[in-house]
Amino acid sequence: MSSAPAAASPKLRAKGRPADIIFQGISTFAGISILVMLGLVAIFLVVQSIPAFGPDFDVKGTSNFLEYVGPLAFGTVWASFLAMIMAVPVAIGIALFITHFAPRKLASTIGFVIDLLAAVPSVVFGLWGANVLAGFMKPAYAWLSDNLGFIPLFAGTASGTGRTILTASIVLAVMVLPIITALSREVFLQTPRLHEEASLALGATRWEMIKMAVLPFGASGIVSASILGLGRALGETMAIAMVLSPSLVVSFILTSGTNPSTIASNIALSFPEAHGNEVSALIATGLVLFIITILVNGLARWLLGRNPRTGGAK
Amino acid sequence: MSKRIEAKDLNVYYGDFLAVEGVTMNIEPRSVTALIGPSGCGKSTFIRTLNRMHEVIPGAHVKGQVLLDGDNLYGDGVDPVLVRRQVGMVFQRPNPFPTMSIRDNVLAGVKLNNRRIAKSDAEALVEKSLRGANLWNEVKDRLELPGSGLSGGQQQRLCIARAIAVSPEVLLMDEPCSALDPISTLAIEDLIGELKQEYTIVIVTHNMQQASRVSDSTAFFNIAGTGKPGKLIEYDETTKMFSNPNEKSTEDYVSGRFG
Numbered sequence A: 001m002s003s004a005p006a007a008a009s010p011k012l013r014a015k016g017r018p019a020d021i022i023f024q025g026i027s028t029f030a031g032i033s034i035l036v037m038l039g040l041v042a043i044f045l046v047v048q049s050i051p052a053f054g055p056d057f058d059v060k061g062t063s064n065f066l067e068y069v070g071p072l073a074f075g076t077v078w079a080s081f082l083a084m085i086m087a088v089p090v091a092i093g094i095a096l097f098i099t100h101f102a103p104r105k106l107a108s109t110i111g112f113v114i115d116l117l118a119a120v121p122s123v124v125f126g127l128w129g130a131n132v133l134a135g136f137m138k139p140a141y142a143w144l145s146d147n148l149g150f151i152p153l154f155a156g157t158a159s160g161t162g163r164t165i166l167t168a169s170i171v172l173a174v175m176v177l178p179i180i181t182a183l184s185r186e187v188f189l190q191t192p193r194l195h196e197e198a199s200l201a202l203g204a205t206r207w208e209m210i211k212m213a214v215l216p217f218g219a220s221g222i223v224s225a226s227i228l229g230l231g232r233a234l235g236e237t238m239a240i241a242m243v244l245s246p247s248l249v250v251s252f253i254l255t256s257g258t259n260p261s262t263i264a265s266n267i268a269l270s271f272p273e274a275h276g277n278e279v280s281a282l283i284a285t286g287l288v289l290f291i292i293t294i295l296v297n298g299l300a301r302w303l304l305g306r307n308p309r310t311g312g313a314k
Numbered sequence B: 001m002s003k004r005i006e007a008k009d010l011n012v013y014y015g016d017f018l019a020v021e022g023v024t025m026n027i028e029p030r031s032v033t034a035l036i037g038p039s040g041c042g043k044s045t046f047i048r049t050l051n052r053m054h055e056v057i058p059g060a061h062v063k064g065q066v067l068l069d070g071d072n073l074y075g076d077g078v079d080p081v082l083v084r085r086q087v088g089m090v091f092q093r094p095n096p097f098p099t100m101s102i103r104d105n106v107l108a109g110v111k112l113n114n115r116r117i118a119k120s121d122a123e124a125l126v127e128k129s130l131r132g133a134n135l136w137n138e139v140k141d142r143l144e145l146p147g148s149g150l151s152g153g154q155q156q157r158l159c160i161a162r163a164i165a166v167s168p169e170v171l172l173m174d175e176p177c178s179a180l181d182p183i184s185t186l187a188i189e190d191l192i193g194e195l196k197q198e199y200t201i202v203i204v205t206h207n208m209q210q211a212s213r214v215s216d217s218t219a220f221f222n223i224a225g226t227g228k229p230g231k232l233i234e235y236d237e238t239t240k241m242f243s244n245p246n247e248k249s250t251e252d253y254v255s256g257r258f259g
């Protein structure tokens, strides 16, 4: 549009329509406020954690911040990693079952149960993990360390309580299962009928059709769903805090009584008694968790962008 | 290769709804049979019962028989997966697998059911199938590129190459040209003329000229009104159907004097 005609006939000049202006104002405000909030959180974390980087650091027997946060960051990533290994295949399996194998009634029942699972508060999962699952898993851990102790993952003496990092990870896996399942289900439902029929018409079995048409189409959606689940696992506080007694170790052993803790649960457990330097240290670990989450998200986006087809193609 | 199809008193249902009623017809091997008729008269429904693709839709089922050289496709213990290996299908919209290269698209059906194929055999089969679909010269330098990068007409010929790579007995085509431009349409029509040397071909088309150009026999389906079942009205040699049909409604339809 050139400006000349508009200037010549002022009647054509766009009138500001109130609804448009108000709506634009509201949505712009909402968009900016999310950025502002995120920025404020980041500033809060940075400012409050500065004292933790000072020379006279002394929290829980560690002499500098890295020594303190290292095991916690490790525990956070390790527990989430274990949870994802368990949750993602199961979630994909459930989503495929719901969308492609189950009779309609059964499918909607399962979908309902999964959604219910998402509504259970994490404290309840924590109680279940500490009081039920731990006891249930205890004999299994004893067996694993007796018979498979030569594998580093099961080395040493088994936990006497069953409250191990593996128990915590199983609880995490159950907690992230609903979100990954629900999102994968939505993606699988959108598989173009065209491609499903193409493979069936070639003589594909149902499973082959899933491999040829459904999974390639859903790949990027599965990654996104997993990232959302992972975000929840990284930040999960109560369930881990109730299952694991915190200790500052870096250990890959799944069955031991001495387990690394996670950043979020450590903050929850230590904050009530913390004072002075330790408060700053805890906030600084929060900053580290914030950074880990951003890194994980970035990594996922990079993975998605690298795959030429999933970058938004049909 | 190439087998005779006999439909015997075939009824097709979607749940309780009778969509196609009482079709009995013999389809000769190495011939092209066109199915014509107004929208909603059950052409797609009928053609999909010839390789049991209608079963993809929950509740769809048939009564009656479809014999492929005398073997009932709906007999006890007949596996629809194996039926579809013998009776290939090309769809209205070209549907190459978007994640696969042109080569892998051609080989997609061949590698199913855990079948392995030596690399040199695979190369030969890719060339043979693409030549068979009149596509080889256009894509031989870019077999590694995704099939979705081709034009619509090329994609449709890729789908034909994919279908004939598994050496079916019968090739079903449901309006294969309706999403294509006239030039691509002519390319596919030429191809159909060549393919009938080897395959039994059944094609649904809305285009009367196309039916009269490519087919040996023509079947006219019609429907008495919405909610009524579609029926086979007349089935004869194409020349007869277009010049001097027995039924008044056939004549009205082929001459364009029809809704």
Ligand SMILES: Nc1ncnc2c1ncn2[C@@H]1O[C@H](COP(=O)(O)OP(=O)(O)O)[C@@H](O)[C@H]1O
Binding pocket: B014, B017, B019, B037, B038, B039, B040, B041, B042, B043, B044, B045, B046, B057, B227, B230
């Ligand atoms: N998936 C389906 N579910 C229920 N009814 C269907 C379905 N597909 C087609 N029909 C019905 O079957 C009849 C025949 O449809 P169709 O075979 O697609 O006709 P045509 O291909 O000749 O246009 C129509 O009445 C249509 O509404």
Ligand SMILES: [Mg+2]
Binding pocket: B043, B044, B045
């Ligand atoms: Mg149709």
